[in-house]
Amino acid sequence: MKITTLPLDSFNSLEVGARRYFVLQNGAKPVIAPSECPHRGGPLNLGRRAACAAKLVCPWHDNAYPIHSIERGALPAIRRGDQISFVTANEDIRVWTEMLPVNQRDSACEDA
Amino acid sequence: MSSVGTLLDHPSHTDPALHKQAFSGFASHSLFDQPQSFYCDSPYVRPVRPQDLNQLDFGHVLTQAELDQPSHLMGQRLLLNIYEQDLVFLPQQGKLALAEFNAFYDEDLRRAGAAIRPELERHVFGWLDEAVSISGNWDVDAFKAYADEVLDKIARTPSSLVEHIGQSRDPANAARFFLIQCAGDFLSEASAMARNVLGNFGPAQSELFKILIDEYGYGVPQKKHSVIFESLLAQCGLNSGVHYYWQFYTATSLALTNYFHYVSANHRHFFRYLGALFYTEASLALVTRAQAEAMRIAFGDTVGTLYFDEHAHIDVHHGKMAFEQLIRPVVAHYGKQVLPDIIRGFEEFRLLQDVADAELFAHIAWHDQLADWQPQPVPPQPAGAPSHTFHECRDDLSVTHVHGATELFVVDKGTLKLVCSPFTQLELGAGQHVVIPRGMLHGSVITAEHCSYTVTSLEHAA
Numbered sequence: 001m002k003i004t005t006l007p008l009d010s011f012n013s014l015e016v017g018a019r020r021y022f023v024l025q026n027g028a029k030p031v032i033a034p035s036e037c038p039h040r041g042g043p044l045n046l047g048r049r050a051a052c053a054a055k056l057v058c059p060w061h062d063n064a065y066p067i068h069s070i071e072r073g074a075l076p077a078i079r080r081g082d083q084i085s086f087v088t089a090n091e092d093i094r095v096w097t098e099m100l101p102v103n104q105r106d107s108a109c110e111d112a
Numbered sequence: 113m114s115s116v117g118t119l120l121d122h123p124s125h126t127d128p129a130l131h132k133q134a135f136s137g138f139a140s141h142s143l144f145d146q147p148q149s150f151y152c153d154s155p156y157v158r159p160v161r162p163q164d165l166n167q168l169d170f171g172h173v174l175t176q177a178e179l180d181q182p183s184h185l186m187g188q189r190l191l192l193n194i195y196e197q198d199l200v201f202l203p204q205q206g207k208l209a210l211a212e213f214n215a216f217y218d219e220d221l222r223r224a225g226a227a228i229r230p231e232l233e234r235h236v237f238g239w240l241d242e243a244v245s246i247s248g249n250w251d252v253d254a255f256k257a258y259a260d261e262v263l264d265k266i267a268r269t270p271s272s273l274v275e276h277i278g279q280s281r282d283p284a285n286a287a288r289f290f291l292i293q294c295a296g297d298f299l300s301e302a303s304a305m306a307r308n309v310l311g312n313f314g315p316a317q318s319e320l321f322k323i324l325i326d327e328y329g330y331g332v333p334q335k336k337h338s339v340i341f342e343s344l345l346a347q348c349g350l351n352s353g354v355h356y357y358w359q360f361y362t363a364t365s366l367a368l369t370n371y372f373h374y375v376s377a378n379h380r381h382f383f384r385y386l387g388a389l390f391y392t393e394a395s396l397a398l399v400t401r402a403q404a405e406a407m408r409i410a411f412g413d414t415v416g417t418l419y420f421d422e423h424a425h426i427d428v429h430h431g432k433m434a435f436e437q438l439i440r441p442v443v444a445h446y447g448k449q450v451l452p453d454i455i456r457g458f459e460e461f462r463l464l465q466d467v468a469d470a471e472l473f474a475h476i477a478w479h480d481q482l483a484d485w486q487p488q489p490v491p492p493q494p495a496g497a498p499s500h501t502f503h504e505c506r507d508d509l510s511v512t513h514v515h516g517a518t519e520l521f522v523v524d525k526g527t528l529k530l531v532c533s534p535f536t537q538l539e540l541g542a543g544q545h546v547v548i549p550r551g552m553l554h555g556s557v558i559t560a561e562h563c564s565y566t567v568t569s570l571e572h573a574a
Contacts, residue, residue: 001257029245074248078258078459081176081243087254 004093005085013045013100017091020045021075022102024056026067032075032086039063044070045102134227139165139190141221143212147511150531150555154209155201155354156216159511160189170231173238179364179467180551181516187236188366189358192296194225194232195373199303204342205353233374236367240460246452252443255455256435262462263394263431271402276473278409281480285535287410288348289479292357292534293365293472298341298419299354302327304372308385314445319437323393323430340419344407347415359512360533362475362553364468371464375457383450386439387457394431395465400424471551478552479536490522490545499568504528504558512555517571519548526563531555540565 008030012023020035022045035045042060050057055064077086138144139162147159168183178184197217202208215221273290280286302324309321329335342352351357375381375388401424404417443451493499501524504510512531521530522545530538530546532554538546539559547570548554556565 001254003258003261026247028242029247031247071247072249076248076250076254076258077246078455079245079247080459080463085258086248087250087258 002088002090002093003085004088005083006095008079008082008084011095011097011099012102013096015092015094016075016088022100024067024070024074026071030077030079030084031067031071032077032084033070034073037061037063038065038073045100131227131231134224135170136162136165138194138221138224138228139186141215143215144190144193147509150359150509150512150534150557151351152355152358153203153206153353154212155203156209156212158189158193158355158358160186160193161511161513164513170228170235173234173241174236176239176243176467179239179367180471180514182514184236185363185366185514185553187232188363188370189361190225191229191232191236191370191373192366194229195304195370195377196300197222197225198307198377199300201300201354203353205351237371237374240463243463244456244459246455246459250451250455251448252440252451255439255451255458258455259390259394259435259458262391263398266395267398271399271405272469272473273399274402274406274409276476277406280476281483282535283410284348285533286476286479287406288350288535289360289476289533290406290472291345291348291350292360293362293468294341295345295350295352295357296355296361296365297369299338299352301337301341304369304376305389307373307376308379308382311379316438316442316445319433319441323389323433326426326430337419337422340422344416344419348407348411357534359555360553362468362471363514364464364471367464368461368468371461381453381457383442383453384457384460386434386442387454387459388461389457390431390434390439390454391458391461392465393427393434395462396423397427397431400427475533475552478549479533482532482536482538482546485538485546487544490543491520493520493568494570497569498572499566501564501566503562503564505563506558506561508558508563510556512553514551514553515548515567515569516550517569518550520568520570521546521548522566522568524564524566526558526560528556528558528560528563528565531557 008023013035014021014032021032022035024031024033024045033044035043037044037047037058037060039058039061042058044056044058044065046059047056048059049055050064053067055066056070057064075086075088077084139160143156144158144160145162147157152158164182164186168186170183170187174181174184201216202213277283277286277290305320305324305327309317309324311317327337329337329339333339345352372385372388375385400420404420404424407415407417407420439454443454521540523540523542525542527539527541530540532538532552540546550571
């Protein structure tokens with residue numbers, strides 16, 4: 001296995017082997033979540049928040065996923081201060097050094 | 113939230129007058145109030161400076177940047193007193209003062225401590241919730257890989273302790289100050305662990321018990337780790353009485369001891385305890401080699417390093433036992449749901465250790481600076497800076513404390529001794545001054561019939 005440690009403000013997207021991930025805020029906790037929607041592979045990183053930020057809605061077919069269920073597929077990670085360490089298999093890791101588009105605006109709670 | 117939970121998490125919901133009374137009643141107890149000396153001959157005498165209570169706010173969570181504030185030191189001192197009312201202490205040197213013994217374990221005092229404990233824990237450890245978070249799909253092998261990386265890094269990195277002691281102006285006294293920081297924990301070593309061996313949690317319980325047996329020397333006093341440490345202290349010219357150097361523990365050294373009590377006193381945190389135990393056992397197997405080297409640098413061959421050598425050996429086993437016989441089976445049995453807390457404990461204790469090391473090294477560096485102290489003209493003071501003048505009499509003793517800002521300390525009249533460690537003390541007379549950096553532990557004792565001194569903040573203009 002491989003451990004990678006990065007400053008949290010240096011990236012928001014990465015690729016491990018053939019899988020893309022993005023940094024998803026779950027409250028104060030950063031989660032390195034899979035970008036691919038489990039339905040048809042839509043870009044979850046461009047999804048909008050719903051249910052008072054408890055869910056993420058895929059922009060392709062409007063499927064809404066609880067953040068805690070997305071986290072079950074996330075990379076195992078530890079944030080310590082402003083750094084995050086994550087564990088991967090011994091695959092190639094590509095980190096985008098520029099911030100890629102993400103859509104994490106919170107929706108109003110009324111749509112819960 | 114349950115009503116009990118509400119009370120614990122929002123102590124302000126309790127009657128504020130009763131709460132304040134509990135704080136004052138505990139902190140102002142005669143055992144914790146004004147002592148006669150900087151050194152504590154009795155294991156029950158543990159001054160906390162109750163006169164500062166009104167200026168401190170324990171109702172908020174400190175940030176990591178605020179750990180050098182006075183409320184952190186007082187909070188940690190109070191907490192250790194509360195936790196250690198659960199432990200048995202009898203003096204090993206001198207007679208038992210039965211009145212002090214009875215007073216320390218008094219039911220009313222215990223009740224007051226229990227009432228203020230949740231607020232103190234939140235105040236001094238709440239910052240860890242912000243500092244560390246665990247996310248994603250962990251399994252026990254991913255955690256092992258992460259832990260191995262952390263431990264490999266410790267093994268590969270030159271020891272900061274060796275460096276700081278080796279480069280100190282006075283390596284022997286720097287090493288003694290390090291040993292004093294250890295003494296708060298090591299003289300009652302593994303007491304918090306003992307909180308976790310009762311009850312019934314299957315084979316893992318027996319594994320934890322085996323570690324405890326090692327720590328306590330298999331029933332042979334000379335093999336007890338605390339007894340080996342007592343011998344080391346004596347060889348280094350230090351007193352081995354429990355908390356003899358109470359006033360010279362830094363807040364973050366106290367935090368290391370208190371964290372284990374914190375996650376052990378309430379078994380809701382048991383899985384965090386397992387993670388912290390694994391970190392400390394596995395890392396001690398590595399760092400105790402460097403600690404033995406630091407002793408040799410400081411004292412040559414005049415001091416035995418058995419205490420550290422024993423840990424360099426046995427903690428290899430304890431680290432493996434903590435992971436392979438405790439954590440791995442517990443996760444296999446109870447599922448991955450317990451892993452985030454285990455990992456959290458590992459990372460939290462690692463962070464606390466780093467913070468404590470940094471505070472120790474900062475103190476050693478300041479003590480070195482003070483060794484060069486020479487009388488200088490008093491520097492100009494910032495306009496409008498808050499300042500307080502104190503008038504005291506011979507032998508008046510100011511229990512060690514820290515200031516929340518860097519301060520200019522000027523003696524106006526008479527003489528006093530500024531005590532920064534048992535080995536770093538300045539005799540200051542009228543017109544002489546010293547700058548006390550924020551967060552640096554110090555106290556004073558008046559050495560003239562009358563003395564006046566003025567303390568001025570160098571950080572905050574009014």
